Amino acid sequence: MENIQHKVVIITGASSGIGEATAKLLAEKGAKVVLAARREERLHAIVNEIKASGGEAFAVKADVVSAEDMQNVVKLALGEYGRIDVWVNNAGIMPSSRMNELRVEEWDQMIDVNIKGVLYSIAAVLPVMREQESGHIINLSSTSGYQVSPTSAVYAATKFAVRAISEGLRLEESATSGIRSTLIAPGLTKTELFDSITSPEVQAMANQISGMGISPNGIARAIAFAINEPDDTLISEIMVRPTAL
């Protein structure tokens, strides 16, 4: 039996892209999936699709910027399934721009969603996993969590931060409480992430390369691999790049 089967998995940002692909793949492999994001209608459509294929899932409308919403996701998941085995910190935005454009509001949004969202999620689920003496937290960084390029400074800063948080969590938890922490670092992936770009310069750059991205299914497979490893095996980092870039 695969280690994924019957696991209760929560995925933030499951209404599109990598989160949606991951929810569908994990449900296909027998996980019970909780899909969280703000666009409720899209979540319900995906849940219906999963159920129609024989999978088990439910949707929770939640904003990762709200610590209360994250607590509520935990409460609902525990109410439905009694435990939480895996939490995938996937929700993210990328309104990239040059620093001198001073898009301070977008810097705030990226810091809120990409960093605080991960921290609020950890704050909600870590006590539950410690109580269970098991669990797995998967954090979506990026190749931008390793390398900065012009226009990516703030987004990259958030993804460097996710890397630090994931590694810190692993160092503190794995040996003591058995909770696994995995960093997933995708390269360019064909999703709606680029829709959040408002800088015309970055939009033009994104339009040139977006077709070269990989399918979100490629990232979903990496996440499934990390979850499926036996409990004594911790996949700490996986980077997945498009062959063409």
Ligand code: NDP
């Ligand atoms: P998408 O835009 O398709 O998905 C992002 C998801 O995040 C959506 O489901 C969105 O749902 C959710 N989201 C955004 N803000 C919030 C919020 N405040 N609260 C809850 N959910 C939120 O992009 P991807 O699938 O590409 O992105 C997934 C992750 O992968 C991100 O962390 C991204 O940084 C990372 N990544 C993506 C790469 C790529 O090239 N696509 C490369 C490297 C990393 P909703 O709007 O309904 O809330």
